[in-house]
Amino acid sequence: MRWLSDNTIEHLRSITDDPDFSATKYKVVKEIARGGMGTVYLAEDIELGRQIAIKVLNTPELDSGLARRMVREAKIIARLEHPGIVPVHDVGTLPDGRVFYAMKFVRGSRLDEYAAQVDSIKDRLRKFQAVCDAVAFAHAHGVVHRDLKPQNIMIGSFGEVLVLDWGVAKLLPAASSEADTLILPGTNCDVRTDKPIDTAHGTVIGTPRYMSPEQSLGEVEQLDERSDIYSLGAVLYFLLTRQAPIERKTAGATGQSATTVSIQRPRELNSKISKAAEAICLKAMARSAADRYPSAVEMSADIGRLLDAEPVSAYRENTVERIGRWLGKNRFLVLLVLAYLLMRIFFILTAKR
Amino acid sequence: MTIRSNMIILKPQMDPDTDIGGRLHRFPVTSHSAIVAARSDDLEVRQRAFETILTSYWKPAYKYIRLKWQASNEEAKDLTQGFFAIAIEKNYFARFDPTKASFQTYLRTCLDGFVANQKKSEQRLKRGGGTNTFALDFESAEEELNRHRVSDGITPDQYFYREWVRGLFTLAVEALRRSYDEKGRSVHFKLFEAYDLRDEQVTKLTYADLAREFSLNSIEVNNYLAAARRDFRRIVLDKLRETTGTEEEFQREARALLGIKIK
Numbered sequence: 001m002r003w004l005s006d007n008t009i010e011h012l013r014s015i016t017d018d019p020d021f022s023a024t025k026y027k028v029v030k031e032i033a034r035g036g037m038g039t040v041y042l043a044e045d046i047e048l049g050r051q052i053a054i055k056v057l058n059t060p061e062l063d064s065g066l067a068r069r070m071v072r073e074a075k076i077i078a079r080l081e082h083p084g085i086v087p088v089h090d091v092g093t094l095p096d097g098r099v100f101y102a103m104k105f106v107r108g109s110r111l112d113e114y115a116a117q118v119d120s121i122k123d124r125l126r127k128f129q130a131v132c133d134a135v136a137f138a139h140a141h142g143v144v145h146r147d148l149k150p151q152n153i154m155i156g157s158f159g160e161v162l163v164l165d166w167g168v169a170k171l172l173p174a175a176s177s178e179a180d181t182l183i184l185p186g187t188n189c190d191v192r193t194d195k196p197i198d199t200a201h202g203t204v205i206g207t208p209r210y211m212s213p214e215q216s217l218g219e220v221e222q223l224d225e226r227s228d229i230y231s232l233g234a235v236l237y238f239l240l241t242r243q244a245p246i247e248r249k250t251a252g253a254t255g256q257s258a259t260t261v262s263i264q265r266p267r268e269l270n271s272k273i274s275k276a277a278e279a280i281c282l283k284a285m286a287r288s289a290a291d292r293y294p295s296a297v298e299m300s301a302d303i304g305r306l307l308d309a310e311p312v313s314a315y316r317e318n319t320v321e322r323i324g325r326w327l328g329k330n331r332f333l334v335l336l337v338l339a340y341l342l343m344r345i346f347f348i349l350t351a352k353r
Numbered sequence: 354m355t356i357r358s359n360m361i362i363l364k365p366q367m368d369p370d371t372d373i374g375g376r377l378h379r380f381p382v383t384s385h386s387a388i389v390a391a392r393s394d395d396l397e398v399r400q401r402a403f404e405t406i407l408t409s410y411w412k413p414a415y416k417y418i419r420l421k422w423q424a425s426n427e428e429a430k431d432l433t434q435g436f437f438a439i440a441i442e443k444n445y446f447a448r449f450d451p452t453k454a455s456f457q458t459y460l461r462t463c464l465d466g467f468v469a470n471q472k473k474s475e476q477r478l479k480r481g482g483g484t485n486t487f488a489l490d491f492e493s494a495e496e497e498l499n500r501h502r503v504s505d506g507i508t509p510d511q512y513f514y515r516e517w518v519r520g521l522f523t524l525a526v527e528a529l530r531r532s533y534d535e536k537g538r539s540v541h542f543k544l545f546e547a548y549d550l551r552d553e554q555v556t557k558l559t560y561a562d563l564a565r566e567f568s569l570n571s572i573e574v575n576n577y578l579a580a581a582r583r584d585f586r587r588i589v590l591d592k593l594r595e596t597t598g599t600e601e602e603f604q605r606e607a608r609a610l611l612g613i614k615i616k
Contacts, residue, residue, distance in 0.1 A: 003497060004522055005552045006515075012522055015549060016586040017611040020579065058608050066604065097587075 019056045020094050026054060026102065037066055037167055042105060045089075052089060053105040057098045067099045073167045074101035076143055084134025086154075086162050106164075107157045112150035115239050121272065124239040125307055130161035132232060132300035138163075139225040139296055142172040146223065148231035149210040150238050170223055209244040210234040213287050225296065226289040232299060233284025233292070240277060241269040245285065276306050279315035388456055388598040391446035403441050407487060408524065409596050410457075411437060413516035414464055415494050421509035422468050430491050436467045437487060451598035455606060461513050518610065521596075525588040526550065529581065532588075540567060544574060545581035 004012070019041070021028055026043045032053065033040040043054045057070050074091040081087065091101040109117070111127070118124055131153055138145060145152075145166060152165040212230035214222050237245045245263045263285065266278045280302050286292045293299040293314075302312045309329035311317060317325065327334055390402035411433055418429040440446060440463065449459045503512060533542040544563055551558070558566075560574045567574070590607060597603040 002523065002526060002550065003500075004519055004526070004550070005501075007552055008550055009519055009522055011549060012585070013611055015582050016589055018582075020583050020586075058604075058611070065600075 019054075019098060019100070024092070024094065026052070028054075035167075038070060043102070045102070051105045052102050053086075054100050054102045056094065056100040069167065070099045070101065073169065076166050076169050076171070077101075077103070080138055080141055080143065080166075082134055082137040084130055084137065084161055084163055085166075086164055106154045106162055108155050108160075110151055111153035111155060111235070112238065114155040115150065115242055121240065121277070122307060125277070125303055127155060127159075127161050128232075128236055128239050129300050129303045129307070131163060131235065132296045132303060134161065134163045135228055135232060136296035136300060138169075139228065144170040144172065144223060144225055145228050145231070146170055146215065147207055147210075148228055148235055149207045150235055151207075153235070170220075172224065209246045212289070214289060222289075224289075226292050226294070229284050229292045229296060229299060230286075230289075232296060233281050236277075236281045236284065237263075237266055240266045240273050240281060243269065274306070275321070276312045276315045276317070280306065280312060283314040385595070386598060386603075387595045388446060388449055388451075391444065391449075399444075402446070403437075405595050406446060406460075407437055409520055409592070410460055410517065411487070411489050412494050412520050413513050414460075415489075415491065416498055416516050417461070417464065417509060417513040418468060419498060420503060420512055421465075422472070424468075426491070426495050430489075432468055432471060433489070433491075434487060435471065436464055439467065449598055451602045455602055456596060456598055457514065457517055461510065521589065521592055521610075525585060525592055528588045528592070529585050532584065533581075540569075541577045541581045543567065544577050545585065548578060549582070549585075 019028065019039075021043070025045060025047045027046055029042040029044060029051070031039060032042050038055045038057050040053055040055045043052055044050070045052050055070070057067055071091060074088050077085060078088045078091075086103050086106060089102045089104070091099075093099050111131075114127065115124055131148075135145060135148065143166070145163065146168045147165060148163070152163065154162045154164055156162060208216060210231045211234075212223075212227040215227050215230075234245050237243075266273050266281055267275070280299070284292055284299055293302070298313070302314055305312045309325055311322070311325070387402040387405035390398050391406065393399050393402070414436065415429050415433045418424050418432050419426065422429075422432075424432060445463050446460075449456055453459075454462070507515070529545070530542050533539055544567060547563060547566070548558055548560075560571050560578075563569070563574045564571050569577070589610075593606055593610060594603050597606050
């Protein structure tokens with residue numbers, strides 16, 4: 001048998017890993033991300049002459065759980081037609097047997113990179129409100145994301161906000177029947193299942209630093225929109241403080257981090273954060289789901305009120321704070337009145353002389 | 354998704370007009386796990402499973418014993434023969450629990466235990482010592498060891514894994530050659546051999562060079578190479594499936610094998 005050198009083996013590994021896009025209208029440009037389930041490539045749609053992103057399953061298994069999960073992910077995204085959710089253009093199977101789906105290629109930066117570059121808390125809050133709106137839309141269609149974190153949110157070149165990576169999303173019962181009946185595209189064989197492709201009880205999926213207590217305990221059946229609300233709170237925490245609510249090493253060590261670790265208040269990390277902003281964040285991150293915002297719509301509304309300097313539902317302010325907020329909101333009016341009063345006083349005094 | 358860096362520029366693109374494979378081509382799942390078959394009640398099925406495991410693992414095991422246990426070549430031969438003989442006799446492989454470790458880790462652990470016991474009791478010759486239970490080409494293994502020095506800093510475990518990968522790819526290359534010879538498509542393999550099996554040290558050929566050498570046009574070269582690579586990938590994954598116990602382990606090993614660089 002022929003001896004294969006280390007160089008030859010590395011070369012063979014790279015060519016066997018490359019997806020086979022022959023017989024498709026796509027041409028790969030480069031690899032842009034790699035995860036446990038699939039790899040994302042920048043590719044060109046030869047027919048339409050545009051760049052797209054293609055997510056390809058790492059292994060060619062049509063009837064495996066991963067393949068079904070990938071197709072399901074594509075179907076979930078496809079049903080979520082919203083400006084804050086990346087549209088899926090195509091789904092299929094490559095000649096080498098790997099399932100793929102093609103989606104819009106988003107140019108821009110991830111939310112964590114954006115937060116590092118933008119100092120204005122108000123600007124960051126505006127982006128966050130757009131995230132809430134996209135998530136609220138998904139919830140309205142019975143989809144819980146389950147892996148919301150700054151790394152899964154993109155800010156496009158024109159400031160648009162896009163929520164990515166719906167690979168571990170959960171379909172709520174009313175919405176699940178349609179997407180769980182699958183025919184793998186690009187094949188002439190039916191691979192149908194009526195069984196929900198969901199995660200077994202006790203299985204922990206997601207990102208520990210951003211996941212809700214119930215998710216970190218693997219209480220899969222109990223997860224609903226409020227689990228995403230917790231993660232939204234954690235994303236808000238990151239946007240306010242530029243750090244995750246739970247440190248990476250703690251999250252990795254406990255495995256049940258959100259249930260056991262006490263979180264430092266955002267204002268202790270950044271005194272410029274308003275009490276109302278902190279209250280919204282902490283309300284969303286309440287350990288008990290019942291104490292959180294009941295919906296992303298309500299959380300978005302509170303963020304909107306915060307941006308408009310109106311009272312927020314998460315924080316009861318005292319009289320001094322109310323006056324302070326009113327003065328802050330009506331700064332120009334107050335200045336005008338003050339200027340008017342000063343002028344009146346000046347005229348009165350000069351008239352008396 | 355966790356890794357968002359390490360962007361890689363891929364190799365020249367395959368021809369979209371290729372007629373090999375096609376949109377409806379389905380990846381054929383032809384192989385079954387030898388690890389699962391090793392638990393079969395049917396003796397014949399079990400024997401075939403052992404043969405598969407032996408073919409994939411004897412060489413990494415031999416080299417590993419030479420490196421980690423500093424065994425002489427004669428000693429390593431006996432230990433390798435002895436290990437697989439006793440593994441089959443006592444059906445070690447049927448006891449493998451995929452929830453605890455990968456099969457290769459399990460096999461390596463069994464091997465370490467076996468060698469340690471043999472060394473301790475100095476009863477090496479009792480089991481397989483001096484006998485040729487299996488017809489294994491130790492000369493080629495020894496030649497490879499002598500010809501290619503083990504890199505500095507590599508641990509015995511890493512070495513075992515690397516040699517296992519090398520063995521897997523070598524078997525896949527041979528299977529690809531046989532398959533193309535049987536189909537009368539030896540030119541596919543010759544192209545693959547000339548372009549993809551060349552050592553990096555040698556000047557890289559272009560598709561145009563190959564076209565001239567094999568009296569083909571560049572599109573044919575492109576298509577034949579694409580087909581050979583696709584078949585090679587299928588064979589590698591088939592062989593990997595044979596030596597993994599569960600779907601989960603297969604997926605994990607496939608990711609490690611094709612997605613992460615070895616030392």
